[in-house]
Amino acid sequence: MTRAEEISAGLAAVNARIERACAAAGRDPDEITLIVVTKTYPASDVELLAGLGVVDVGENRDQEAAPKAAAVSAPVRWHFVGQLQRNKCRSVVTYADAVHSVDGVRLAETLAGAAQRHRERALDVLVQVSIDGDPARGGAVRGGDADRDLERVAAAVAEAPALRLAGVMAVAPMDWTPDAAFASLARTAVDLRAAYPEATAISAGMSGDLEAAIVHGATHVRIGSAVLGTRDKLR
Numbered sequence: 688m689t690r691a692e693e694i695s696a697g698l699a700a701v702n703a704r705i706e707r708a709c710a711a712a713g714r715d716p717d718e719i720t721l722i723v724v725t726k727t728y729p730a731s732d733v734e735l736l737a738g739l740g741v742v743d744v745g746e747n748r749d750q751e752a753a754p755k756a757a758a759v760s761a762p763v764r765w766h767f768v769g770q771l772q773r774n775k776c777r778s779v780v781t782y783a784d785a786v787h788s789v790d791g792v793r794l795a796e797t798l799a800g801a802a803q804r805h806r807e808r809a810l811d812v813l814v815q816v817s818i819d820g821d822p823a824r825g826g827a828v829r830g831g832d833a834d835r836d837l838e839r840v841a842a843a844v845a846e847a848p849a850l851r852l853a854g855v856m857a858v859a860p861m862d863w864t865p866d867a868a869f870a871s872l873a874r875t876a877v878d879l880r881a882a883y884p885e886a887t888a889i890s891a892g893m894s895g896d897l898e899a900a901i902v903h904g905a906t907h908v909r910i911g912s913a914v915l916g917t918r919d920k921l922r
């Protein structure tokens with residue numbers, strides 16, 4: 688099999704899973720945006736994906752994403768889905784179309800400043816939510832301390848002219864069932880939408896748990912290994 692055939696088969700399998708999950712949940716597959724997470728895979732794979740009709744790709748480290756985005760000429764949208772350090776904001780805003788992992792007030796402010804200076808269009812931002820409330824693992828916390836408090840993070844994003852509050856993102860904790868985790872995220876999403884009606888995105892679901900995410904309203908699924916193959920490194 689060529690690499691293009693491999694990727695095409697992975698993509699077909701994932702699209703079939705999304706369609707089955709939507710049918711089971713009574714949802715329209717057009718409501719779901721598939722983001723293929725290309726971390727650890729080369730720019731040439733992104734070009735192959737684009738040739739197969741993929742529009743949205745995800746990365747989790749700026750050190751890898753920045754050169755890859757520069758090397759890809761296909762018109763894909765780059766989603767930054769990993770933990771973001773404040774000193775990387777200036778770089779990320781130059782290639783990302785959306786950042787899914789904003790979980791602090793100071794991070795939101797730094798990102799807003801970088802977007803203001805280095806972008807023409809507003810940057811889509813999803814607030815990463817901690818499902819289990821453990822601040823050690825990343826994600827804003829309901830009722831958390833000042834910097835990581837979910838409402839304050841959302842407000843910091845919503846108030847920044849260079850950012851657009853698009854919705855919420857989460858990763859299911861290891862010790863939760865995906866069903867319980869994404870049900871919790873869905874409740875948070877409802878609460879956020881009450882305050883910010885335009886914040887409609889729910890970024891949830893990876894290779895192992897996309898079906899549960901779709902049941903609970905995911906609008907964006909972030910899929911790496913099921914499309915591109917198992918990564919060598921555990922990340």
Ligand SMILES: *Cc1c(COP(=O)(O)O)cnc(C)c1O
Pocket residue numbers: 724726747768769858892893894895909910911912913922
């Ligand atoms: C790597 C990664 C994914 C994709 O994970 P797979 O299990 O390979 O589908 C999704 N979201 C985030 C934040 C990631 O870091």
